[in-house]
Amino acid sequence: MIELTERAQDAVKSAISAAAQPVRGLRLMIEAGGCSGFKYTMGLADEPKPDETVIERGGIKVFVDNNSQEHLAGTTIDFVVALEGSGFTFNNPNAKSSCSCGKSFS
Known part of the structure; x- marks a missing residue:
């Protein structure tokens, strides 16, 4: 089961409402790559x-x-605003390790 925090939901809804083309949802997938083996x-x-x-x-x-x-089973997606920048974060219980940017894992 994948969860979206309230902040993540708000960020996605804002992006959907600002999109130039019709949007029905959010595509989420894992691909090979990144500095740890897989990337979101x-x-x-x-x-x-x-x-x-x-x-x-x-x-x-x-x-x-x-x-x-x-x-992605059990992953919680959040949206954070920080001095270093804003973006989505992934709390993935399946990740054995992740890179410092939090965008890839193994």
Whole structure:
């Protein structure tokens, strides 16, 4: 199960409302890469792909490709504002290690 904190929900809803094209949800997936082996990829999407599962969190449809689900199970996504910059953070119980930027893991 993937969770979005209230701050993450607000950030996604704000991005959806500001999008120039129609948006129906948030695409979330894991890809090979990053400095730790895997990296998180997020983006606004108009519709789910055939190999994606749709979950709803706080009124937001989240499209998760089937290959990424096992890596994301139990993950909580937050949105933080800090002096170093603002962005999404991932608290992933499946990660054995992560890089200092928090955008990739192994």
